[in-house]
Amino acid sequence: MSDHSSSYVPSNGFTRWLDERLPxxxxxxxxxxxxxxxxxxxxxxTFGGILTFCLVAQIITGIVIAMHFVPHGxxxxxxxxxxxxxxxxxxxxxxxxxxxxxxFFAAAYIHLFRGLYYGSYKSPREIIxxxxxxxxxxxxxxxxxxxxxxxxxxxxxxxxxxxxxxxxIPIVGEGITQWIWGGYSVGDPTLNRLFSLHxxxxxxxxxxxxxxxxxxHVVGSNNPTGVEVKSKTDTIPFFPFYVIKxxxxxxxxMLLFSWFVFYAPNYLGHSxxxxxxxxxxxxxxxxxxxxxxxxxxxxxxxxxxxxxxIAMVAAIVVLxxxxxxxxxxxxSVSKRPLFMPFFWLFVITCFALGYLGAKAPEGYFLIxxxxxTAYYFIFFIIIMPVIGLIETPKELPDSITEAVEGQxxxxxxxx
Amino acid sequence: xxxILKTITKLTALFSAAVVSGIIFxxxxxxxxxxxxxxxxxxxxxxxxxxxxxxxxxxxGFGVYKEVCxxxxxxxxxxxxxxxxxGGPEFSKEQALAIAxxxxxxxGVDADGEPKERPGKLSDRFQGPFKNENEARSAxxxxxxxxxxxxxxxxTIHRHVPWYTEPYYWGxxxxxxxxxxxxxxxxxxLTGYGTAPKGVVMGDGMNYNKYxxxxxxxxxAPLSEDAVEYAxxxxxxxxxxxxxxxxxxxxxxxxxLNARKNLGKxxxxxxxxxxxxxxxxxxxxxxxxKH
Numbered sequence: 001m002s003d004h005s006s007s008y009v010p011s012n013g014f015t016r017w018l019d020e021r022l023p024x025x026x027x028x029x030x031x032x033x034x035x036x037x038x039x040x041x042x043x044x045x046t047f048g049g050i051l052t053f054c055l056v057a058q059i060i061t062g063i064v065i066a067m068h069f070v071p072h073g074x075x076x077x078x079x080x081x082x083x084x085x086x087x088x089x090x091x092x093x094x095x096x097x098x099x100x101x102x103x104f105f106a107a108a109y110i111h112l113f114r115g116l117y118y119g120s121y122k123s124p125r126e127i128i129x130x131x132x133x134x135x136x137x138x139x140x141x142x143x144x145x146x147x148x149x150x151x152x153x154x155x156x157x158x159x160x161x162x163x164x165x166x167x168x169i170p171i172v173g174e175g176i177t178q179w180i181w182g183g184y185s186v187g188d189p190t191l192n193r194l195f196s197l198h199x200x201x202x203x204x205x206x207x208x209x210x211x212x213x214x215x216x217h218v219v220g221s222n223n224p225t226g227v228e229v230k231s232k233t234d235t236i237p238f239f240p241f242y243v244i245k246x247x248x249x250x251x252x253x254m255l256l257f258s259w260f261v262f263y264a265p266n267y268l269g270h271s272x273x274x275x276x277x278x279x280x281x282x283x284x285x286x287x288x289x290x291x292x293x294x295x296x297x298x299x300x301x302x303x304x305x306x307x308x309x310i311a312m313v314a315a316i317v318v319l320x321x322x323x324x325x326x327x328x329x330x331x332s333v334s335k336r337p338l339f340m341p342f343f344w345l346f347v348i349t350c351f352a353l354g355y356l357g358a359k360a361p362e363g364y365f366l367i368x369x370x371x372x373t374a375y376y377f378i379f380f381i382i383i384m385p386v387i388g389l390i391e392t393p394k395e396l397p398d399s400i401t402e403a404v405e406g407q408x409x410x411x412x413x414x415x
Numbered sequence: 416x417x418x419i420l421k422t423i424t425k426l427t428a429l430f431s432a433a434v435v436s437g438i439i440f441x442x443x444x445x446x447x448x449x450x451x452x453x454x455x456x457x458x459x460x461x462x463x464x465x466x467x468x469x470x471x472x473x474x475x476g477f478g479v480y481k482e483v484c485x486x487x488x489x490x491x492x493x494x495x496x497x498x499x500x501x502g503g504p505e506f507s508k509e510q511a512l513a514i515a516x517x518x519x520x521x522x523g524v525d526a527d528g529e530p531k532e533r534p535g536k537l538s539d540r541f542q543g544p545f546k547n548e549n550e551a552r553s554a555x556x557x558x559x560x561x562x563x564x565x566x567x568x569x570x571t572i573h574r575h576v577p578w579y580t581e582p583y584y585w586g587x588x589x590x591x592x593x594x595x596x597x598x599x600x601x602x603x604x605l606t607g608y609g610t611a612p613k614g615v616v617m618g619d620g621m622n623y624n625k626y627x628x629x630x631x632x633x634x635x636a637p638l639s640e641d642a643v644e645y646a647x648x649x650x651x652x653x654x655x656x657x658x659x660x661x662x663x664x665x666x667x668x669x670x671x672l673n674a675r676k677n678l679g680k681x682x683x684x685x686x687x688x689x690x691x692x693x694x695x696x697x698x699x700x701x702x703x704x705k706h
Contacts, residue, residue: 081564263676
């Protein structure tokens, strides 16, 4: 991993010639063929590959949709329907893109919780983690903008609600909001810029994914034991072992993906978004897509608009600093018995906030969302630093090899 | 795999613990308040994993739409040619052309600059009953009859279940691919007219409907027994009319459903075999490591 010597040997005249000028095959060979990877990665580590698949699928379907989409308030909704009705397999392209956004977030959240559970954000992987959070942030913005383009009722009012949050900024808020709108309310100019940026951001995400993987390939993958690679016997080459494992899981993921696309394409969406945008009529309940619900719950848990916005943004920004908030040197939560219940309570908190984000913020639901919001931040700001200092972690295996050989002995006995 | 299973077990245990404690400290005071009786899930030929439209039903449904609904409700996203398309009502070209010709279409201007009218063609969109929203409202006591093109997807139902059982129904709806909530709502609405219970003060020109939010709907009960003649001998009950026209609206909002579900099966069988082969390949590749 950290040894940068390459074992690539060009096999013919052309590749030798190319290698002296642009060693791109060498780069690919070193990164995706012989790349030494811990031998004990479990299936949760396949989500990086799954996410790459998601990004590529979104970009390809998105480019085709853009060929048919008309970013104009009078035509956007009808142009989406035109794609669904009059373009060959257009309904599948559009549903793949719409369901794809949900699948992308599902995979991203699993990837993120995997990183949290196994301490993948800790030294020396802080940069990988930070790029990951930036990617998440851009994904959120991109998905939000993409949802707005449908120009249904929920699209329009989601844009109205979210852009109005900027008015919470003292003094300049009003000006910033009008600058974002390109007018005095959400309208055509807004739709046009959302479309332009929605097309741009995925390519920025792709570039950041490149940096994310680059940083990963400098320090190497984390693994379930949290013990760093120590010798050659701890690793196996990426190809064929992880290529085949990732490939298998990508296809399993596609099975779930296709279930939604073919049989329940609108299950994850909101029926109000099949009503064309109407600036004069507010829907009774404005709710975002499921993947934003936890953040929406945090926004509404706080009675003050400005502090609600700050809390919602902080819910993501706090992730940037957790490599330094977590004082424990032990990476995997499985080796930290005192920390573990707090971790799972945090997972429950995220699910609960997701549930509460879909409910009207009143009565018990409001109180519950305030409690869970409080725990969301307490977990990062108090529990993470404190537990690391006072806990007694379990004993770690000496090496990955030792951990695996113990495990494979057990597996052999059970099968 | 083991560790994932353990993780899942743990998660489930904790989640159920949370749910159970939730049940204990929330009393029935929180029982979901509804705006009417629960809307039942209907049997639709196009529902579920194997669902396909029933051509005869769509033809009957179009008849109901044309005879009853079309005087107030447009379907601007549909073209007359769609009526011929595979997976739809599949009228013959002659039948669809005859339907199109009944409509008058404004197409460009004549030599004097006046709008030129001609009979409809297959490529024309459905011509709506009103020129614009204002005309529609003025003809309908101020109410605006919604366009039918995607209405079956633009409506939904809300279950009246305790909040802690909602995740169960989300899972249930996902696994059973419950995509016909809008159709169920429309069917319920069409069959949900009645006289207002005592004490309910109705607005001027409003009608009581137990499934409509707020129960006061501007549209009078549109369907009745024998409202439309059926050529195929299907009984012309009010419920049958409602069912057929709802199926037609479902098709209008999702015209490629037949092809989509058919392809889906093939894609999933392909992926299943592919996944199985990759699983075997993975096993055999990883077996190299143990020795």
